[in-house]
Amino acid sequence: MEAIQDVLRVRGLDVVIGNYHYSPEEEEKLLRNHLVNRPRGILLTGFDHTAASRQMLETSGIPCVHMMELDTRLGAYCVGFSQQQAGAEAARHLIGRGRRRLAYMAAQLDPRVLQRGAGFHRVLEDAGLFDPALQVSTRQASSIGLGGELFARLLDQHPDVDGVFFCNDDLAQGAALEALRLGVAIPERVSLVGFNDLPGSAHMVPRLTSIRTPREAVGQRAAQVLLGLLDGVAQHPQVDLGFELVVRESS
Numbered sequence: 001m002e003a004i005q006d007v008l009r010v011r012g013l014d015v016v017i018g019n020y021h022y023s024p025e026e027e028e029k030l031l032r033n034h035l036v037n038r039p040r041g042i043l044l045t046g047f048d049h050t051a052a053s054r055q056m057l058e059t060s061g062i063p064c065v066h067m068m069e070l071d072t073r074l075g076a077y078c079v080g081f082s083q084q085q086a087g088a089e090a091a092r093h094l095i096g097r098g099r100r101r102l103a104y105m106a107a108q109l110d111p112r113v114l115q116r117g118a119g120f121h122r123v124l125e126d127a128g129l130f131d132p133a134l135q136v137s138t139r140q141a142s143s144i145g146l147g148g149e150l151f152a153r154l155l156d157q158h159p160d161v162d163g164v165f166f167c168n169d170d171l172a173q174g175a176a177l178e179a180l181r182l183g184v185a186i187p188e189r190v191s192l193v194g195f196n197d198l199p200g201s202a203h204m205v206p207r208l209t210s211i212r213t214p215r216e217a218v219g220q221r222a223a224q225v226l227l228g229l230l231d232g233v234a235q236h237p238q239v240d241l242g243f244e245l246v247v248r249e250s251s
Contacts, residue, residue: 001015001017001219002216002219003216003217003219003220003223004043004219004220004222004223006220007219007220007223007224007227008223008226008227011227013040013041016034016039018030018034022108022110024048024049024050024053025050027044027049027050027053028049028050028052028053028056031053031056031057032056035056035060035062038062039062040062040063040230041062041063041064041065041226041229041230042057042062042063042064042065043064043065043066043067043222043223043226044064044065044066044067045066045067045068046066046067046068046069046110046111046112047066047069047071047076047078047111048110048111063077063226063229063230064076064077065077065078065079065222065225065226065229066078066079066080066222067079067080067218067219067222068080068081068083068112068215068218069083069111069112069115070082070238070240072237072238075237076237077225077229077235077237077238078237078238078239079218079221079222079225079239079241080218080239080240080241081213081214081218081240081241081242081243082119082240082243083112083115083116083119084115084116084118084119084122085119085243086116086119086195086211086213086243087104087115087116087117087118087119087120087121087123087165088119088120088122088123089119089211089243089245090116090120090165090193090195090211090245091119091120091121091122091123091124091127091165092123093193093209093245093247093251094163094165094191094193094251095123095124095127095129097163097187097191097251099162099163099191100129100162100163101129101131101134101158101160101161101162101163102124102129102131102134102161102162102163102164102165103134103135103136103154103158103161103163103164103165104116104117104120104121104134104135104136104164104165104166104167105136105137105147105150105151105154105164105165105166105167105171105175106135106136106137106138106167107137107138107139107140107141107142107143107146107150107167107168107171108139108140108141108142108167108168109137109138109139113167113168116165116167116195117135117137117167120165121135133158134154134158134161136150136153136154138150142167142168142170142171143170143171143174144170144171144173144174144177145174146171146174147166147170147171147172147173147174147175147178148174148175148177148178148181149174149178150171150174150175151164151171151174151175151178151179152178152182155182155184155190161190162189162190162191163190163191163192163193163251164190164191164192164193165193165195166192166193166194166195167195168194168195168196168198169194169195169196169197169198169200169201169208169210170198171194172192172193172194172195172201172208172210172250173194173198173200173201173204173208175192176192176204176205176206176208176250179192180205186206186249186250187206187249187250187251191209191250191251192208192209192250192251193209193210193211193250193251194208194209194210194211194250195210195211195213196210196211196212196213196215197210197211197212197213197246198210201248202246202248204250206248206249206250207248207249207250208248208249208250209245209246209247209248209249209250209251210246210248211243211244211245211246212243212244212245212246213243214241214242214243217241218241221239221241222239225239
């Protein structure tokens with residue numbers, strides 16, 4: 001948000017923030033309320049909108065840029081990276097480390113979490129390594145405590161698991177702490193890969209392997225694209241900023 005505000009503030013534009021709690025229905029209510037005031041532009045996270053939201057966006061005539069996902073089929077402006085490719089990269093890394101009993105641990109289950117899981121699972125299926133019993137999901141909010149709880153349960157039910165990709169670093173951090181408590185060697189027994197490379201991941205023991213996402217750059221570039229649209233300057237409909245697998249000690 002700070003990156004977005006920094007870009008738009010220079011042009012004298014104020015940012016009104018709406019938190020939709022990953023609910024398309026809540027997003028629809030927010031859009032309806034904000035559109036009454038005819039904002040200059042709209043920045044949205046992802047493409048998981050209700051039919052009513054899509055209709056409002058189309059008929060409003062207000063420039064809109066989507067963030068954190070890429071989707072050329074919709075013909076919309078978007079700035080982000082491929083969530084599926086990020087999940088696939090995590091799977092390839094773990095397989096390359098010789099891991100064969102691989103789990104995906106997902107919380108909150110917003111569309112981007114599901115996309116990462118789909119990419120991860122596709123690589124496992126292609127390698128003949130996908131086991132649905134090892135795929136853990138919950139609608140609970142992602143947290144360090146939840147990561148430890150789910151990791152302990154996974155090891156109890158499937159002691160042969162040897163690699164886990166987490167939908168977010170806080171889950172992975174919780175798992176690493178739980179492994180320390182249980183005396184489970186990381187990465188000798190189980191390799192861990194997180195997502196987002198959150199502060200603290202590089203300082204865990206062992207240091208956490210994670211997929212670094214350009215969140216600040218996404219906000220900055222999305223705001224720049226929006227300004228370009230407001231100025232009537234042609235913009236590329238899809239800006240792919242990529243991601244980076246940061247390999248550390250946990251894998």
